[in-house]
Amino acid sequence: AQSVTQLGSHVSVSEGALVLLRCNYSSSVPPYLFWYVQYPNQGLQLLLKYTSAATLVKGINGFEAEFKKSETSFHLTKPSAHMSDAAEYFCAVSGYNFNKFYFGSGTKLNVKP
Amino acid sequence: DAGVIQSPRHEVTEMGQEVTLRCKPISGHDYLFWYRQTMMRGLELLIYFNNNVPIDDSGMPEDRFSAKMPNASFSTLKIQPSEPRDSAVYFCASSSQLTYEQYFGPGTRLTVT
Numbered sequence: 001a002q003s004v005t006q007l008g009s010h011v012s013v014s015e016g017a018l019v020l021l022r023c024n025y026s027s028s029v030p031p032y033l034f035w036y037v038q039y040p041n042q043g044l045q046l047l048l049k050y051t052s053a054a055t056l057v058k059g060i061n062g063f064e065a066e067f068k069k070s071e072t073s074f075h076l077t078k079p080s081a082h083m084s085d086a087a088e089y090f091c092a093v094s095g096y097n098f099n100k101f102y103f104g105s106g107t108k109l110n111v112k113p
Numbered sequence: 114d115a116g117v118i119q120s121p122r123h124e125v126t127e128m129g130q131e132v133t134l135r136c137k138p139i140s141g142h143d144y145l146f147w148y149r150q151t152m153m154r155g156l157e158l159l160i161y162f163n164n165n166v167p168i169d170d171s172g173m174p175e176d177r178f179s180a181k182m183p184n185a186s187f188s189t190l191k192i193q194p195s196e197p198r199d200s201a202v203y204f205c206a207s208s209s210q211l212t213y214e215q216y217f218g219p220g221t222r223l224t225v226t
Binding site for chain 1 (some may be wrong): 117156219
């Protein structure tokens with residue numbers, strides 16, 4: 001079975017500080033992993049994906065994530081937060097059926113000036 | 114490409130009325146997904162189609178919900194009769210089996226009074 005756990009429903013950082021959003025997954029097969037961002041009143045937008053190539057994945061808007069099999073983690077990071085990064089972030093995993101995603105409960109990122 | 118298109122963007126209806134939500138996937142995509150997002154339950158997969166055929170409808174909450182995909186460029190999600198607890202944002206997403214990335218539409222915000 002596949003599942004995703006996002007630790008921390010709310011994360012608050014200061015502008016310019018490191019952003020770290022945590023995602024742990026459970027999968028009975030080698031997973032594909034994704035991070036999406038949702039701005040208020042909008043749909044989800046793909047930030048980045050891991051599909052068994054390089055373990056460090058770079059995405060849009062300066063975000064990156066590292067796949068760590070030993071820790072079953074796929075944490076999202078950005079070296080320096082910007083006010084425009086304030087949004088909700090979702091981690092997702094796919095399993096046997098690569099087209100069906102299992103989403104985490106989301107983490108709302110607040111960026112303080 | 115115009116992306117995934119959903120209509121209407123907002124729908125307000127009275128309890129007991131029929132509601133039909135519409136989705137046009139990205140051209141060339143062979144998977145289509147319907148999700149529901151609420152504060153309490155987060156993002157839930159309702160049903161998904163592959164090549165216009167429903168594959169997994171285990172997330173459809175009850176018989177009041179039905180979904181169709183008559184052709185590759187159109188899908189509907191119908192609720193009949195609607196109830197206040199159906200109030201949510203409904204998202205449509207599409208993907209290609211070549212890349213697995215799901216692209217989301219802007220959503221339909223449904224309010225049932």
